[in-house]
Amino acid sequence: MCIAFFTLSQPGYKLILASNRDEFLSRPTAPARWHTFSPSPPIDESGEKEFWILSGVDKGAVNGGTWLGITRDLRVGLLTNVRLTPPTPPVQPSPDPPSRGLLLRDFLSPPPSSSVGVHDYLSSHHPRSGEYEGFNLLLFSLQKGKGEVGYLTNRPIPCLTDLHIPSSHPIASPPCGSLGEEGEKKNVHEMPAECFGISNSPMTEPWPKVLQGEKRMVDTLKQWQRDGEDDKHLVERMFGVLSQSIPITKESDALSSTTIPLITIPSTNTFTNPSTDSGQAPKPRWYGTRTSTVIIVKENGETIFVERDVLVLDDEGNPKKGEGERWVEFQAELD
Numbered sequence: 001m002c003i004a005f006f007t008l009s010q011p012g013y014k015l016i017l018a019s020n021r022d023e024f025l026s027r028p029t030a031p032a033r034w035h036t037f038s039p040s041p042p043i044d045e046s047g048e049k050e051f052w053i054l055s056g057v058d059k060g061a062v063n064g065g066t067w068l069g070i071t072r073d074l075r076v077g078l079l080t081n082v083r084l085t086p087p088t089p090p091v092q093p094s095p096d097p098p099s100r101g102l103l104l105r106d107f108l109s110p111p112p113s114s115s116v117g118v119h120d121y122l123s124s125h126h127p128r129s130g131e132y133e134g135f136n137l138l139l140f141s142l143q144k145g146k147g148e149v150g151y152l153t154n155r156p157i158p159c160l161t162d163l164h165i166p167s168s169h170p171i172a173s174p175p176c177g178s179l180g181e182e183g184e185k186k187n188v189h190e191m192p193a194e195c196f197g198i199s200n201s202p203m204t205e206p207w208p209k210v211l212q213g214e215k216r217m218v219d220t221l222k223q224w225q226r227d228g229e230d231d232k233h234l235v236e237r238m239f240g241v242l243s244q245s246i247p248i249t250k251e252s253d254a255l256s257s258t259t260i261p262l263i264t265i266p267s268t269n270t271f272t273n274p275s276t277d278s279g280q281a282p283k284p285r286w287y288g289t290r291t292s293t294v295i296i297v298k299e300n301g302e303t304i305f306v307e308r309d310v311l312v313l314d315d316e317g318n319p320k321k322g323e324g325e326r327w328v329e330f331q332a333e334l335d
Contacts, residue, residue, distance in 0.1 A: 004019035004068075007195040030056060069104065126158055235294050239294060247261065291309055
């Protein structure tokens with residue numbers, strides 16, 4: 001499970017986004033860094049390797065995709081799984097579904113000189129989106145004069161929504177939902193004023209923690225503005241928005257917990273190898289919020305990206321509180 005909150009309407013900022021990644025602690029993952037997803041990145045005029053993508057990389061997937069990333073030309077993307085909303089027939093995933101991580105990887109991968117717009121990219125993936133397991137894909141292009149925001153999901157049906165970059169607050173136009181006058185699918189869902197969120201359900205069916213977090217982000221931004229604080233304080237306040245947590249004693253508790261505390265899943269592996277069996281019971285699997293990330297993009301292109309470890313495995317494979325942080329600041333390439 002994952003979650004994100006963002007606003008496009010804070011004065012002086014193109015985007016403020018805060019996101020948690022929930023995953024098994026043992027899933028191989030590379031921390032956020034500059035890269036290109038390619039083992040052979042291009043060489044610039046000075047002979048240096050050229051990198052334009054800032055993200056973590058999911059090493060547990062064959063194709064090494066990502067769940068959240070940003071480029072030097074301010075393409076931003078977020079991918080979450082949709083787990084509890086089944087597809088509506090005749091939508092049915094392929095028996096061998098393509099990797100969802102490629103949906104975001106392929107948007108971020110082109111260099112700035114050959115990037116594809118949000119609408120064109122999502123439109124090209126919409127016809128075959130039903131072949132994937134359930135997903136939400138939220139994409140931004142924050143360039144001057146041609147900013148775009150788009151949302152594609154395939155649960156309960158494939159749905160592509162263009163979102164406005166607002167002067168005051170975002171409103172969906174038009175999302176998927178109820179039937180219009182002539183029977184076509186129309187979405188009458190209005191985005192929450194100022195801030196909204198997304199987790200592992202369709203955006204039109206927000207979980208309790210999404211609704212609570214949207215309000216928490218609105219209140220937090222108001223307090224930050226009243227106190228006249230700087231961007232570093234804003235980063236800390238956004239991590240505070242992500243920190244809300246409750247104990248998880250049943251599956252439904254996760255729908256109300258922004259940060260997922262450590263969950264222990266007993267091992268079901270009963271196989272033992274006589275040559276290596278130490279007599280110890282196999283270790284359980286651990287799941288929870290692994291990283292929290294804050295992205296701040298100012299109107300002038302100044303960008304802050306901070307990824308913090310929440311839960312990690314130590315050298316012996318046991319869970320512990322994370323202490324690592326990747327803080328990156330850069331000036332985006334604006335047209």
